[in-house]
Amino acid sequence: MFENKIKITAPFWQQYINLIREEMLPFQWSVLNDEADIKIEKERDADHIPAEKSHAIENFKIAAGISKGKHYGMVFQDSDVYKWLEAVAYALHQHQDDNLQRIADGVVDLLAKAQQSDGYLNTYFTIEAPECRYKRLYQSHELYCAGHFIEAAVGYYSVTKNQKILDIACKLADHIDDVFGSEDGKIHGYDGHEEIELALLRLFELTKNDKYKKLANFFLYERGKNPNFFKEQQKTDPSTKPVIEGMEGFKPEYYQNHKPILEQETAEGHAVRVMYMCTGMAMLARLNNDKKMFEACKRLWKNIVTKRMYITGGIGSTVIGEAFTADYDLPNDTMYCETCASIGMIFFANNMLKLDVDSQYADIMEKALYNTVIDGMALDGKHFFYVNPLEVVPQLSHKDPGKSHVKTVRPAWFGCACCPPNLARLLSSLDEYMYTVKDDVIYSNLYVSNKSDFKINNQVISIEEITDYPWNGKITFKVNSEATFKLGLRIPNWANRYLFKLNGKEFTPKIEKGYAIIDRTWEKGDIVIFDIQIEANFICANPLVREDYGKVAIQRGPIIYCAEGVDNGDNLHLITIDTNKKINEYKDSDTLGNIVKLELEAEKLILDKQWNDILYRNIMEKQENVEIIKLKLIPYFCAFNRGENEMAIWLKTK
Amino acid sequence: MFENKIKITAPFWQQYINLIREEMLPFQWSVLNDEADIKIEKERDADHIPAEKSHAIENFKIAAGISKGKHYGMVFQDSDVYKWLEAVAYALHQHQDDNLQRIADGVVDLLAKAQQSDGYLNTYFTIEAPECRYKRLYQSHELYCAGHFIEAAVGYYSVTKNQKILDIACKLADHIDDVFGSEDGKIHGYDGHEEIELALLRLFELTKNDKYKKLANFFLYERGKNPNFFKEQQKTDPSTKPVIEGMEGFKPEYYQNHKPILEQETAEGHAVRVMYMCTGMAMLARLNNDKKMFEACKRLWKNIVTKRMYITGGIGSTVIGEAFTADYDLPNDTMYCETCASIGMIFFANNMLKLDVDSQYADIMEKALYNTVIDGMALDGKHFFYVNPLEVVPQLSHKDPGKSHVKTVRPAWFGCACCPPNLARLLSSLDEYMYTVKDDVIYSNLYVSNKSDFKINNQVISIEEITDYPWNGKITFKVNSEATFKLGLRIPNWANRYLFKLNGKEFTPKIEKGYAIIDRTWEKGDIVIFDIQIEANFICANPLVREDYGKVAIQRGPIIYCAEGVDNGDNLHLITIDTNKKINEYKDSDTLGNIVKLELEAEKLILDKQWNDILYRNIMEKQENVEIIKLKLIPYFCAFNRGENEMAIWLKTK
Missing domain, CATH: 2.60.420 (Maltose phosphorylase, domain 3)
Incomplete structure (x- = not known):
């Protein structure tokens, strides 16, 4: 990491980097310590089940024997601390801050105490169910959490040269290597949520210890060999209580173990998991010069970017399993498009670039970054989206339970703080994505x-x-x-x-x-x-994308634009665009910042009294009255910053 | 009932009535006795959780002390027997059948033995949880089942004069009157699923016993007085295990007890429940000459038919809670449109006609009957839909979990046999809906x-x-x-x-x-x-219905037409209709029966290689190649009879 010294001077990105260092990281530290004065969202947000408090640091204190009590929070609560620590590392790399480093060093000391003598590190299983260690891999997130810790350690060591964190990481990785592998007596399995693979490869790149690369290779090649692995492991689980309730019905596709990785032709299941898997695959292909693995990466990449990705760089067409569905199935109002999934797509793209410098990878990296990723954060740096919708009608988010996951404004925080720290670690290390040196x-x-x-x-x-x-x-x-x-x-x-x-x-x-x-x-x-020459253009989707057929989106440079109700009135679906009209652009500076806005003459249907109390009518009786409007468009990532209102990216065209 | 002698001679309807008598009722009898050789659908179909067997008759034998064992099936499994019995009554009215009547008389004898000495009749609570009687009304379906029994009794007595069934019904109703009411010491509550109200009013119409009308009046006026009634009752429930797992999170709207009935401005919650409530309301308004209740009926009627009903007469815009959502929210591919809900709409309409003979009620009755209701049954009379979609793309039903409830062909049966017997009782008593005599x-x-x-x-x-x-x-x-x-x-x-x-x-x-x-x-x-003069017309929807904007449907007489992939190729969304073109019609007789089909010249986009591996492109680069096709349309109720294929009612227009 950080082989070249890259100092970002762009105000556009400095603003994000500063918000993260000055606002997000201190705020998240108070959350992790249950000291933050925040209104936690009570509503269930898919599997990001909000909690009353984080308890994450306290869990480590209990596991370390410093505090007494029970584990609280999700089984993967530890990873909140690790992602925070990794983001801190990159923030320190951007800007030295002794106070922040002192706090982070303290966390490292705590983690050293929480680590078990054999190297195992996980607060849930240490406190609540030591007898279930590695016996419920489909849901346990043990290796997922270990992976996030190893990533944090690689980052934190690279910046601060804190030897203690690297020692913990190596001890943990050595322990995992003792337990997992193809040898007799070891578990021939892998985690339900990929992450350990890419983390071990990062540790290999830092330490050059071949063992870690071999272990990553094992995890990737073992996956999907036996699609019943999780089901068979569940039968031997000493506990009958599921680790995460209500999430046991998923098929092997959800975990990407429906078939061996080299045979997977399409991106299936939980989108973030697919992205972490693909990132690990691309790293392994490069580090092992594994041509077959490289072909598998290209196959999944192509499937995603030519058939399963939103124009915003969002992925995951359904909230159920936060997952991919089918080719060309890209609904704009019920999708998931998790911020973390697009961050994962950037990890994947960046590693494909290291393998093969082809602009197609950087194009998608840019698309995801400027649209879905930064849409995940409000302009104030304090409110966040998991789900980044392409179309919002507030009353439907409130009244249609199939859209209840589509928030109309970014909430303050989530009990399961997955996306915000992931955003923090990506944006704080943006310099690692800007160049590929080969x-x-x-x-x-x-x-x-x-x-x-x-x-x-x-x-x-x-x-x-x-x-x-x-x-x-x-x-x-x-x-x-x-x-x-x-x-x-x-x-x-x-x-x-x-x-x-x-x-x-x-x-x-x-x-x-x-x-x-x-x-x-x-x-x-x-x-x-x-x-x-950056100019605004009309973009259309492949006609097999049903939801976008007969519609256009507007893009200017890498930025996808959208219409909001606050500028254009409600019922955005009644607007029709004539693509022969000129799109005017102007620099504007208001609450949305210093941005380029677009304006375009368009038609909007006038809803007159002929439709009062009429739901269906013979087309012969219908009159069409339209008004000419000045359609105002703003960058998609700026949307949802002016209160609850309608939003649409795809607009009807003649 | 049956005050006038109406003998249906129409082959169109005789075919359904005969299928029911000759195929459905004997088949269902074998299902109720676990003697049917059927493949029960394994997939979860919303709250219609399929079971391996029915066990319904066996449950009554156990409750009667004739057999030993445990209750099996849904808590409302008894109602399968009652709906079957009611359908048998109407079938006997259409066509005497001594063997069928002998079997039904035997069921009545069994029910008499299963009834408790105080009049209580419910196999689940009698066998499994007598201490929980009436203590879990939000889910128990006790009064719902009682209502279905009373309806069966009214029907069966009216046709056969079997006094025993009427005695059981009166003893049961008297018992309910002892337990529920506004007096001190009685439960000031009601069932989570409406049904008892309309049933008591039918019993009143038969017996003229005012007590039953008063009790129905109590149930209707009590509903929603205290929106926390169910929540408060749950706290006193001696059992902690829910009656129906996974369905406890519903809000009062789901049960229509969010506010008093007279204050409900919009149809909210589970659509079948709303319809049964409204039917009871319309009956009470007539039998009590209750003007305020009549106004409440008209308010809900208007909200549904002018803002919340599909062109097919289907209702219920979401599978989650099988419920209404918001005004004008009528998605064609994720809706519920349960067969039973449209049957309930016909009950409501028929009772509105008895109050106020206005053709608007009969228009909707006709629309629901010829479209959603008979769509619920395959042309062979042996396969059934709960969910009647307006748009089907098979791969999305298979791969998008948000559409997994949308079956692409009608399954053979369901473990929870709700819709098929409801269809049987409606169609066998169609003569009761044809005329209003005033x-x-x-x-x-x-x-x-x-x-x-x-x-x-x-x-x-x-x-x-x-x-x-x-x-x-x-x-x-x-x-x-x-x-x-x-x-x-x-x-x-x-x-x-x-x-x-x-x-x-x-x-x-x-x-x-x-x-x-x-x-x-x-x-x-x-x-x-x-x-x-019946002719095919283009119909458009209120522009506030987002999903239908820019689209037309085709209607001929009361019949809504649709396009199927088997006639028109896949990707029906690529078809564009010019509404200036003439719609040709022709009588045809094939596997779909003796029907009128439609044909229309239309355009279909040709998907050429410009789109190979391209998901989004600048509109400047796009070429549009269309072919002229002969679009073939069939009646919606005939769809889904020729194997799995695409189907669409609403088609894009210029």
Whole structure:
């Protein structure tokens, strides 16, 4: 991690990074300690069952023998602490904060005490059911939590060089290796929720200990060999009480163990799990030079991005199991589109880029980042979505139980705090996603103003990038070192018109897999300008997407736009767009921040009294009266910030 | 009941009535006795949880002390026997069958033995939990089952004069009156599932015992006075195990006790319950001349038919709670539209007609009958739908858990046999819905060939009706008696052009509340012809129905038509209709029976290779290639009879 020194200077992203460091992390620390004064959502939000309190730190104190009491919260409550710790690591990397580091070091000390002598680390099973250790893997999240801890340890060690956390992680990973594997006497199984695989590979990358890579390889290849593994394990479970009630009916697809990974042709089941699995697969393909695994990654990637992904980069078409459903099944009003699933998609994309620098991966990374991921957080940094809908009608969220998971405004927090800390760790480590450095090429995946030092062939190359992206497509790179290397600039898949200039002179670079490659012996002060004309366009979906047929969405640069009721009145479905009309754009600065808004002449049906108390009528009797409106569109990620109102991304067209 | 002798001669309906007598009732009898060789659906179908066997008759034997064992099945399993018994009564009324009557008399003898000495009759609580009697009314279905028994008793006594069944019913009703009521010491409560109210009023109409009417009045007016009644009662329940697991989270709206009945402005909660409540309300309004209750009936009626009813007469927009949701929320692919709910709507409509002969009630009765109700049964009489969808895409029913309740073909039977026997009792007593006789007017609500004798002012009036309705709109009435009375002929709300002839001469009758009133001193042999030009029309929905906006349905007479994949290929959503095109009709006779089919020139998008592996694209790059197709439409109730395939009622229009 952090092999290159990348300093983000873009106000757009600095604002998020600062909100996380200044607001989210201290707030979450108070939540983990049950000191936060928050109204926890009482409503059941799918399997994110809210709780009255977190109790997460207290659970560790009990497991460590420092406090007395019972475990409280979800079986995977520990992972809240780990994700917080990982986010803290990246925040410290961005900005040193001694007080925050002191708190985090204290947590590491506590975890060391909570770890069992054999290396096992899990508060639920340590406190409540030691006899059930690893015996209920379909729901236990033991390896999932271990994976999140290992990720936190890799991150925290990389930034702070805290040896203690790395020791805990290695002891835990060694313990898991003692218990799981293909050898006789070991468990030939894996966790219901993937995560340990990618975590072990991160630990391998840090420690170079081959054992961790082998164990990850075992977990990935073992998965799905026996689709009845969980069912058979359940029969031997000494406890009859389920770990998570009401969630036992899921089929093997939910856990991605319906068939061996290399045979999985489509993305099935719980979307976050699929993404963590795919991330692990892509890492393993690279680290083991495993061609078959790489083919499997490409197969799942293609299935998702060509048949199962929303225009916002959201994935998961149903709340039931928070899961994928079928090809082209992308309902806009009942979907799940969990923030964490799109974050997982970014993990997957980033690792595909490391395998194969192809702009298709970075395009999706950008799409997910600018739309579903940052939609997951309110502009105040204090309210969060799990579910990122493409269409909201408030009265239906309130009255149709099939849409009760679709919140109309972002709630303050959730008892099961899964998405907010995941957001925190992604955005705080955004520098790890902006570039892929391979051999002598610096590939720029995401356009974000920054000042950076790259290490290539023992040269340190300083580059400064200046841009007002995503609002403006002019991107300037200043090379501040004399060196020989290639600069690869991603040409976004939405870009229609663009030009390149080197020191003021236009040129045509060669294009490789969607990247413009500028191969040059650079001089200090060289300036490359990549100038993309960003304009708003109408986008249509594959006609097999039933819900979008006859509709268009509007995209400008990487940003998907939407209409809100507060700007356009209720009943957004009565608006019809003529795609021959020009989309006007203007910079605006109000409660939504400093953004580009769009405006477009459109028609809206007037609901007149002919329809009073009439539900159905012969078309011969119908009159159509429409009014011409100025349709106002805002970036999707800015929606839901002005109170409860209607929202729609896809609008009817003529 | 059966005050007039109405003999249905229409082949369309005789076919259903015969299927019920010859196939359904014997088959169901074998199911109730666990002798049927059927594959019971294993999948969970909302709260109709399938069982391995019925055990219903055995439960009564155990309660009667004849057999030993435990209760098996749903808490409301008894009602399967009662609904069967009621259907048998009407079948015997249609067609005497000594063997069937002997079997039914035997059931009555068994019920007499199962009834407790105080009059209580319920196998679950008698066998399993006598200490919980009437203590878990939100789920116990005790009064619901009692109501179904009383209805069966009223029907069976009316047809067979079996005194024993009437005695059991009165003893049961007297017992309920001892336990429930406003007096001190009685339970100030009601059943979670309405049914007892209408049943008591039917018993009152038969026996003229005022006590039963008063008790029904109590139940209806008590409902919703205290919205916490069920919650409070649960606290005193001696058992902690719920009667029906997984169904405890429902709000008072589910049970229609969120507010007093007179204050309920909208239809809320479980649709079948609402319909049974409304039926009881309409009966009470008439029998007590209760004007406020009549206004409450009209309010709920209007809310349903102008804001919450599908074009098929289906109700219940969500599977969760099988319930109403919000005004204009009528999704076509996730709805419930339970067969029983539309049957309940017919009960409600029929009782509204008895209160106020207004064709709007009969129009809805006809709509529900010809569409959702008979859609509930396959053309073979052996397969049944609970859920009657308006749009089916088989792979989504299989892969989207939010649509798993939407079956693609009618299953053979259900462990909880709710809808099939309800269908049997409605269709076997269809003669009770065809006419409303009030003072000296014979109102014809439904046009069905029949030969009938009506009693008016001590005259017996014989009328023969001959028609090929619903395929042909020519309806001939032959009056075979000399008498003075008025004939009221409903002018269907879909009828645009029609004429009346008396003995060959055209005339213009006066119209009262949608009925043409022919007031005359009739001579034997008088012939009235009501000739409606039935033609296929395009129907559109109120623009507030989001799911139907920009779409049309096709209706011919009372019949709603649909397109199936087997005729039109998959991806029905790619079809676009031009409503200026002529709809051709033709009589056809194939596996779907002797029906009128429709054909229409339409466009269908050609899915070409431009969309291979592309999910979203800039509209500028899109080409639209359409083919002209002959769109084939069949009556909705005939759909789902040719194997699994797509189906749609609402089709896109230009």
